[in-house]
Structures are given as C-alpha cells and as structure tokens.
Amino acid sequence: MNFFEILESRGLAPVVKLKSSSSALPLAEALLAGGLPVAEITFRTDAAEESIRLISREYSEMLVGAGTVVNLEQAKRAIGAGAKFLVSPGYNQKVVEYAIEAGIPVLPGCCTPTEILSAMEMGLNVVKFFPANVFGGLNTIKTYASVFPSIRFMPTGGVGIDNLLEYLAHPAVIAVGGSWMVKDSYIDEGNFGKITELTRQAVKAIANIRK
Numbered sequence: 001m002n003f004f005e006i007l008e009s010r011g012l013a014p015v016v017k018l019k020s021s022s023s024a025l026p027l028a029e030a031l032l033a034g035g036l037p038v039a040e041i042t043f044r045t046d047a048a049e050e051s052i053r054l055i056s057r058e059y060s061e062m063l064v065g066a067g068t069v070v071n072l073e074q075a076k077r078a079i080g081a082g083a084k085f086l087v088s089p090g091y092n093q094k095v096v097e098y099a100i101e102a103g104i105p106v107l108p109g110c111c112t113p114t115e116i117l118s119a120m121e122m123g124l125n126v127v128k129f130f131p132a133n134v135f136g137g138l139n140t141i142k143t144y145a146s147v148f149p150s151i152r153f154m155p156t157g158g159v160g161i162d163n164l165l166e167y168l169a170h171p172a173v174i175a176v177g178g179s180w181m182v183k184d185s186y187i188d189e190g191n192f193g194k195i196t197e198l199t200r201q202a203v204k205a206i207a208n209i210r211k
C-alpha cells in the first residue's frame with residue numbers, strides 16, 4: 001500500500017505536540033497499543049525533529065510524519081529525521097516543491113478554492129482542510145467535492161470522537177486529523193494509558209466504516 005492508501009485505511013492522523021523527545025517513544029507505544037500506527041509530530045516545538053528520528057528508528061511499522069511544517073528548513077529537517085509525510089497548516093510553495101522532489105507525500109493546508117488550485121497545479125490530489133471547524137466543516141467539503149472531484153481532504157481542527165464518522169463517511173474525506181486522543185495534558189502527565197484508551201476508541205469507531 002502506498003502512503004495515501006494506508007492513510008485512508010487508518011482514517012485518522014493524531015496531531016501530536018511533544019515538549020520533549022523523551023516522550024516520543026512512550027507516545028508511539030501508546031498509539032501502537034491503541035491500534036493506530038500513525039503519528040503526525042508537529043514542528044511546534046524544538047523536540048519535533050529528534051522525536052521523529054527516534055520513532056522512525058525504533059518503530060519502522062509506524063507511519064511517522066511531520067506536522068505544522070511552515071518553511072523549507074523544517075521540511076528538510078523533518079525528511080532528514082525520517083518523516084514519511086509532511087503536513088502543513090497552509091500552502092507553502094517551497095515546502096510543496098521540496099517534498100515532491102524528495103518523493104515524500106505532502107499535505108498542505110488548503111481552505112480556499114485558490115489554495116486548492118495551487119495544490120492541483122503541483123499535481124497534488126490530497127490536502128489538509130484546516131481549521132475545518134472554522135471554515136465550514138463538512139458543508140464546505142461537500143461543496144468543494146462537487147467543484148474539485150479529483151481532490152480529497154484531511155479535515156483537521158475541531159474533529160473529535162463525536163464527529164469523526166460524519167466526516168469519514170464522505171468519500172472526499174481520506175482521513176481526519178485531530179489531537180483529542182493525544183492532548184498536551186496527557187503527555188505532560190505521562191498519562192499514556194489515556195492516549196491508548198482514546199486511540200482504541202477511535203480505531204474501533206473507524207473500523208465500522210473503513211474495513
């Protein structure tokens with residue numbers, strides 16, 4: 001399976017913020033124990049690069065990518081550390097070009113038709129839709145799906161256990177992104193059991209419609 005097939009079959013990319021790379025392996029283990037070998041480690045902290053390196057070395061079964069990649073320098077560091085995909089909150093031409101050249105899947109954040117056109121111009125057919133809850137959620141995706149039938153979306157922002165199935169039921173939604181199962185507070189408290197529990201709950205819900 002290629003990256004996008006795996007992403008679709010899993011249906012969910014946890015959006016993770018790690019203050020310290022010492023949390024990286026316990027976080028990966030918690031997600032794996034919950035049945036979800038996917039993690040988007042965000043470049044919102046200095047620990048991102050090292051965390052991606054540690055997880056990709058230790059858990060080859062884990063699809064570990066970089067999130068909140070906002071510039072070329074971060075894209076280079078992420079890929080150098082072993083990121084298997086890049087996600088950005090917005091559309092950055094340099095990041096997109098670099099990822100394509102490196103052969104690494106990239107999901108730029110697109111929430112306007114113009115941004116979607118930029119992604120299409122680069123040959124992309126999957127984008128992050130962020131912040132989904134602010135930009136009209138599923139209603140906007142439905143509209144875009146009729147205008148851009150070749151494009152699929154990963155809505156992120158305000159997605160949780162109560163609305164993820166609604167999003168995933170739409171064929172234009174490849175997967176959702178979210179942080180509810182990997183909240184900062186759980187990581188700070190070392191409450192990895194809670195992460196496993198909430199991950200397992202999501203995986204179970206998704207299994208009803210994705211496999």
Ligand code: 3PG
Binds near residue numbers: 159178
């Ligand atoms: C992101 O950047 O993808 C979001 O912060 C995730 O949104 P959420 O915290 O509402 O899940």
